[in-house]
Amino acid sequence: MKHNLLEICYLIGSITFIVGLKMMGNAKTARKGNLIAAVGMTIAIVGTIFLHDNEVSGLVYGLIFGAIALGTVIGWFTAKKVQMTKMPELVSMFNGMGGACAALISIIEYNHLQHTMHNPIVGAAIVLSDSMDKLYGVLIAIIAGLIIGTVSFSGSIIAYLKLNGTMAKPIRIPSYNIINTMFMIGVLAFGTYIVFTGGNSTLLYLLFAAAILYGILFTIPIGGADMPVVISLLNSFTGLAAAFGGFLYDNKVMLTGGILVGSAGTLLTLVMCKAMNRPLSNVIFGAFGGGTTSTDSGDQTKGSIKDVNVSDLAILLNYSKKVVIVPGYGLAVAQAQHIIHELELLLEERGVEVKYAIHPVAGRMPGHMNVLLAESNVSYDKLVEMDDINPEFDQTDVVLIVGANDVVNPAAKSDPSSPIYGMPILEVDHAKNIVVNKRSMNAGYAGIDNLLFYNPKCSMFFGDAKKALTNLVAEIKML
Amino acid sequence: METFLNLVSEHREMIYFVALSIFVGIEVIGSVPTVLHTPLMSGANAIHGVVIVGAIYVMINVDPENILALILGFLAVLLGTLNVVGGFVVTDRMLEMFKKK
Numbered sequence: 001m002k003h004n005l006l007e008i009c010y011l012i013g014s015i016t017f018i019v020g021l022k023m024m025g026n027a028k029t030a031r032k033g034n035l036i037a038a039v040g041m042t043i044a045i046v047g048t049i050f051l052h053d054n055e056v057s058g059l060v061y062g063l064i065f066g067a068i069a070l071g072t073v074i075g076w077f078t079a080k081k082v083q084m085t086k087m088p089e090l091v092s093m094f095n096g097m098g099g100a101c102a103a104l105i106s107i108i109e110y111n112h113l114q115h116t117m118h119n120p121i122v123g124a125a126i127v128l129s130d131s132m133d134k135l136y137g138v139l140i141a142i143i144a145g146l147i148i149g150t151v152s153f154s155g156s157i158i159a160y161l162k163l164n165g166t167m168a169k170p171i172r173i174p175s176y177n178i179i180n181t182m183f184m185i186g187v188l189a190f191g192t193y194i195v196f197t198g199g200n201s202t203l204l205y206l207l208f209a210a211a212i213l214y215g216i217l218f219t220i221p222i223g224g225a226d227m228p229v230v231i232s233l234l235n236s237f238t239g240l241a242a243a244f245g246g247f248l249y250d251n252k253v254m255l256t257g258g259i260l261v262g263s264a265g266t267l268l269t270l271v272m273c274k275a276m277n278r279p280l281s282n283v284i285f286g287a288f289g290g291g292t293t294s295t296d297s298g299d300q301t302k303g304s305i306k307d308v309n310v311s312d313l314a315i316l317l318n319y320s321k322k323v324v325i326v327p328g329y330g331l332a333v334a335q336a337q338h339i340i341h342e343l344e345l346l347l348e349e350r351g352v353e354v355k356y357a358i359h360p361v362a363g364r365m366p367g368h369m370n371v372l373l374a375e376s377n378v379s380y381d382k383l384v385e386m387d388d389i390n391p392e393f394d395q396t397d398v399v400l401i402v403g404a405n406d407v408v409n410p411a412a413k414s415d416p417s418s419p420i421y422g423m424p425i426l427e428v429d430h431a432k433n434i435v436v437n438k439r440s441m442n443a444g445y446a447g448i449d450n451l452l453f454y455n456p457k458c459s460m461f462f463g464d465a466k467k468a469l470t471n472l473v474a475e476i477k478m479l
Numbered sequence: 480m481e482t483f484l485n486l487v488s489e490h491r492e493m494i495y496f497v498a499l500s501i502f503v504g505i506e507v508i509g510s511v512p513t514v515l516h517t518p519l520m521s522g523a524n525a526i527h528g529v530v531i532v533g534a535i536y537v538m539i540n541v542d543p544e545n546i547l548a549l550i551l552g553f554l555a556v557l558l559g560t561l562n563v564v565g566g567f568v569v570t571d572r573m574l575e576m577f578k579k580k
Contacts, residue, residue: 013529017526017529018503018507020522020526021504021507021508021519021522021523021526022507024515024518024519024522024570024574025507025508025510025511025515025519026515027512027514027515030515030518030519030522030574031571031574031575033522034518034522034525034567034570034571034574035571037522037525037526037567038525038567038571041525041526041528041529041563041567044529044532045531045532045535045563048532048535048536048539049535049539052539054539054540056539057543059543059549060538060539060541060543060549063538063549063552063553063556064535064538064539064553064556066553067553067554067556067557067560068556068557068560070557070560071556071557071558071559071560071561071563071564072560072564074561074565075560075561075562075563075564075565075566075568076564076565076568078565079564079565079566079568079569079572080568080572082569087517087521087569087572087573088517090565090569091517091520091521091524091566091569093565094524094525094528094561094562094565094566094569095524095527095562097558097559097561097562097565098524098527098528098530098558098559098562098566100554100555100558101528101530101531101533101534101555101556101558101559101562102530102533104534104551104552104554104555104558105530105533105534105537105555107551108537108541108548108551108552108555109537111547111548112548134489136482136486137486137489137490140486149530228517228520231520232520235520235523235524235527236523238524238527238530239523239526239527241527241530242527242529242530242533243497245530245532245533246533247490247493248533249533249536250493251532251533251536252496253529253532254529254530254532254533255493255496255497255500256496256500257526257527257529257530258527258529258530259496259497259500259501259504260500260503260504260507260523260526261504261523261524261526261527262501262504262527263500263501263502263503263504263505264504264505264507264508264519264523265520265523267504267505267508267509268508268511268516268519268520268523271508271511271516272516275513358513358514360513367513367514367515367516367517367518368517370514370517371517371518371573371576374576375576383514385512385513385514
């Protein structure tokens, strides 16, 4: 009875995951979809706690509820409190927690298995009977869950550190590709060895340590701009680790949830790579931004850079017909999403048409800018995607670029030697005037020079986005 | 080889299940607008928190004398809860902003 009820709980859980994920693919139903999946998850969790026939001591129940209560409070408050700009790294952190959870399960189950095997009676019975095959299955699930979960854990922590700026520059040891690949093969071989020999606890902890190290090695050479892709990939890794847990326990809800995220996450990763026009292998193995690029080869005169002061810019914007704002990560860092909305409202009031051009990879995650601008109540239909806004630049008077760089870099179209060559960009050079707000002349995240700044139509409006835009709004108000 | 075949045959239902789930996953994500990529990734992130079910299962079957297993199990449930609760709440916060005005 209890068992059947539990299976129904898991069925409901599985279906809500599929339906929820599907609904999240549409802006109108997305929030409801998330809620549905959350309800399904709750049903699966509550069912697992109560619907079984085991004698469970009060202490164990206490630990379970204690852990859930603690996790809920911490998770809830961190998620509620975090600033919108920090969202990507938080997702990465939570992803790492899931990976660690899968790894811990594997460690406990392995120790449990060792214990059973070393019991002379049970162990001999297993070895003699045909359940030896079953044992391989269990070991594969345990070891695979351990490796994948652990890599996802340590990789996510590095991704977190990279996104919050603690570890901004890619760290590359010489010939890291070869070393990483060798290391990966080593870890896999080690895992296979344990599966076939049964191994022992010491070896398992060694494997755990090796997997942690591999997760770090895998993530540190990758540049911050590629982190969204990495997080998405690690996300699908954790899904896979959860699915191996499902294998282990013949648990359908873990299988559905895990595989669903594994496959959906992989696809999402590929879609993101496509938006950047780079194959996934290039993200993982390719050097990006760290190497020397030949953009400033001598034969090309760059021209000079023009400054624009706040009053001239105020006048320029005030008397334009159409202004397109290109937001980038700099806007997020400076927390300038509210002031840019104020600028937008002010200009609209003065009869200027204002739109936002959203590049698929602007910010640190696809859709990052949308989330950020939505936070400050920018209307959804003012955010125009790249393919729709590009033809409009011809009729645009001013393009205001705030904290974006690589997504408007013409080298992506004109310079085959550039690392971002081939990436579709916002064709801002078609507009009559280009104004770039930047803190300094530093290169963008990809670490490459931007020839746009030397375009005769382009002028630079230096300063921290929030401060500079606040001054600009004040200046326009006085007109 | 025989071991492998036995393994496959033993878990054939599971393997069908996995194969179909993969297609469902791909089908569900297909043609999602870029603006929803981040919330979707975050939502998927919350869903793989289902691994907590395994952690709870471990705890329910654990030998109460085994202190190490109890500690690790407690940690696993804690981390799983963080993944689930944090994941869903963050996703909800992101999606809340897409509300129509």
